[in-house]
Amino acid sequence: MTSNIKYMSGVKGLKDIDVDGQRVLIRVDFNVPVDSHNNISDDRRIRLALPTINYCIDHNAKSIVLVTHFGRPKGSFNEKYSLVHIKKRLERLLERKVEFIKDLESSKDIVCASSSQEIFLLENIRFHEGEKQNDKGLSKKLASLCDLYVNDAFGTSHRKHASTHGITEFVDTKVAGFLMMREIEAFSKALEDPVRPIALVIGGAKISSKITLLEAVLQKVDKLIIGGAMSNTFLKAQGYDMQKSLYEEDFVSTAANVLQEAKKFGVKVYLPVDVVITDSIEKPINVRVVPAQDILEGFMAVDIGPATLKLFTQAVELSNTIIWNGPMGIYEIDNFSKGTFKLASAIADCYAYTIVGGGDTADAVDKCGESDNFSFISTGGGASLELLEGKILPGFKNLNRVVE
Ligand code: ADP
Ligand code: MG
Numbered sequence: 327m328t329s330n331i332k333y334m335s336g337v338k339g340l341k342d343i344d345v346d347g348q349r350v351l352i353r354v355d356f357n358v359p360v361d362s363h364n365n366i367s368d369d370r371r372i373r374l375a376l377p378t379i380n381y382c383i384d385h386n387a388k389s390i391v392l393v394t395h396f397g398r399p400k401g402s403f404n405e406k407y408s409l410v411h412i413k414k415r416l417e418r419l420l421e422r423k424v425e426f427i428k429d430l431e432s433s434k435d436i437v438c439a440s441s442s443q444e445i446f447l448l449e450n451i452r453f454h455e456g457e458k459q460n461d462k463g464l465s466k467k468l469a470s471l472c473d474l475y476v477n478d479a480f481g482t483s484h485r486k487h488a489s490t491h492g493i494t495e496f497v498d499t500k501v502a503g504f505l506m507m508r509e510i511e512a513f514s515k516a517l518e519d520p521v522r523p524i525a526l527v528i529g530g531a532k533i534s535s536k537i538t539l540l541e542a543v544l545q546k547v548d549k550l551i552i553g554g555a556m557s558n559t560f561l562k563a564q565g566y567d568m569q570k571s572l573y574e575e576d577f578v579s580t581a582a583n584v585l586q587e588a589k590k591f592g593v594k595v596y597l598p599v600d601v602v603i604t605d606s607i608e609k610p611i612n613v614r615v616v617p618a619q620d621i622l623e624g625f626m627a628v629d630i631g632p633a634t635l636k637l638f639t640q641a642v643e644l645s646n647t648i649i650w651n652g653p654m655g656i657y658e659i660d661n662f663s664k665g666t667f668k669l670a671s672a673i674a675d676c677y678a679y680t681i682v683g684g685g686d687t688a689d690a691v692d693k694c695g696e697s698d699n700f701s702f703i704s705t706g707g708g709a710s711l712e713l714l715e716g717k718i719l720p721g722f723k724n725l726n727r728v729v730e
Contacts, residue, residue: 330718331514337725338501340381340476349437350387351472352378352503353489353721355479355705356394356412359689364406368689369415371481371705376419378478378503383422383445389437391427391446391471392416393489395482401455413447420445430454430467437471457488465492478503481685483721484709494724502725505705510722512702513713516647516681522548525645526714527638527673529554529666530652530686533574535708540584542715544591549645550584551596551638553630553654553665560585560597561618561627570605570626596641600631602655602662610661629655630665639672648673651684651711657693667694674699683710 354375359367366372375392382390397407410426417424425446427433437446451457456464465488469475475497477483482490483506494500502510516524526547528536533556540550552560558573563581588595597618603625604613615631616622630638642648650673654665667690673680674696682691682700684707691697704710709719 329518330716331510331518331713333718334722335507335510335514336727336729337722338728339507340378340501340503342726342728343474343499343501345382345385345387345474347386347388348473349389349391349471350382350474350476351391351393351468351493352382352476353479353482353493354378354392354394355481356409356416357396357481358412359685360411364411366411366415368692369419372412372416372419374505374705375478375503378476378505379420379445381504382476383443387443389440389444389446391433391437391448393448393451393468394479395452395457395489396450397452399450399452401452401458403453407450407452409447409450416447434467434470451489454488458485460486460488460492462492462495464488466496468493469496472497473499475500476503477501477721477725478505479721480506480509480704480709481706482709483706483719484712484717486720491720491724500725502722506722509704509706509710512681512704513710516649516679517546517714521646521679523645524647525549525551525642525649527551527553527642527648527650527669528652529556529654530684531555531572532652533559534577536652536711537574537577537580537584539711539715541580541587543711544584544587544593546714546716547593549594549596549641550588551641553598553634553638553669554652556652557598557630558627564597566619567621568627569621570624571621572626594641596638598627598630598634599637600633601627602629602631602665603627604661607656607659610659613661629662630669635665635668638669642669642673642676642678645676646678648676648678648680649710649714650680650682651687651707653686653690657686657690663690666690670694670696681710683707
């Protein structure tokens with residue numbers, strides 16, 4: 327059986343089709359981080375979509391409609407999640423005017439009316455309830471805007487939504503963009519015939535969505551290194567009193583199961599032996615390092631401790647492929663950022679193939695100035711973990727294949 331990665335790298339790319347004179351719709355992922363004033367704090371995701379957009383411009387596409395989601399609006403208009411700011415940044419990066427389409431209902435008339443090449447940005451697609459429901463009506467409407475569909479939204483490709491999946495039912499020519507291809511190539515290097523040992527470093531706070539993947543991942547990796555709030559759930563499963571730490575009670579038994587299964591598959595598991603604790607995240611005055619078994623009453627574990635950092639560093643140093651998803655602590659706060667930042671440097675220094683996935687992990691790596699020292703920084707968190715799990719991502723499933 328061919329692997330999921332091989333299947334996905336077999337899809338057609340932009341270079342396999344002719345875009346000249348065609349109306350193109352590109353699903354991009356402009357879900358960028360913003361600060362409290364709605365200023366874009368990192369436009370990497372927009373910049374990484376430029377090769378695909380520019381290719382369509384240079385190859386005389388008749389019109390280019392860009393579709394993305396941004397934030398988590400609940401299926402209706404919400405000013406906070408409007409793409410107005412994103413349009414401005416996009417115009418600056420492209421050095422071209424971009425027409426903003428606020429209303430999907432009138433979008434077909436607007437797009438069809440264009441005589442010379444125009445670039446359009448459609449308002450946040452998650453303002454429509456049908457997007458997440460993979461609704462047929464919405465998929466058809468989007469399909470009516472194009473002759474060609476290009477999916478370049480790797481970060482969203484594990485979602486079966488109208489603009490990432492449903493639309494493919496109603497368009498004949500559908501291909502992957504350059505970013506999608508780059509991502510698959512990078513993961514293919516790590517997962518298809520990887521240089522072993524292969525280590526997965528997992529952390530962060532999205533415990534429920536990540537922990538269920540770990541069972542499947544055990545068949546692929548040699549080492550599982552667990553930190554962050556994720557490890558709190560595992561330490562709880564070991565019987566430790568986690569006090570006020572963030573962990574998920576409902577997944578303690580899943581954690582116990584992962585530990586059991588790891589033994590079965592011969593996967594080495596590394597858990598924190600010491601942790602940084604505090605009784606207040608907002609006012610970090612009482613901050614201590616204690617063994618993971620000795621969390622004080624009313625305190626919470628917010629970072630890995632120095633002994634754990636040493637342990638994890640040695641474990642990654644003895645690996646040849648390292649995939650990292652999820653920070654080791656609350657890295658946004660100085661007092662609790664050491665574990666994440668120091669581990670980032672340790673991984674960056676390894677003579678290994680190193681991949682980072684996950685929005686916050688990529689942000690942490692960037693903040694400590696190590697971005698250039700990793701082999702690849704993925705734009706997908708959930709998507710990259712589902713790749714690891716062995717799934718064919720819905721965003722790739724219905725695209726045309728080089729060999730049908
Ligand atoms: P990613 O975006 O890289 O996939 P997640 O979204 O899963 O990562 O998790 C990132 C968040 O996890 C960060 O905001 C960080 O503050 C939080 N976090 C990490 N460790 C802890 C912890 N021990 N307690 C509470 N929050 C934590
Ligand atoms: Mg995150």
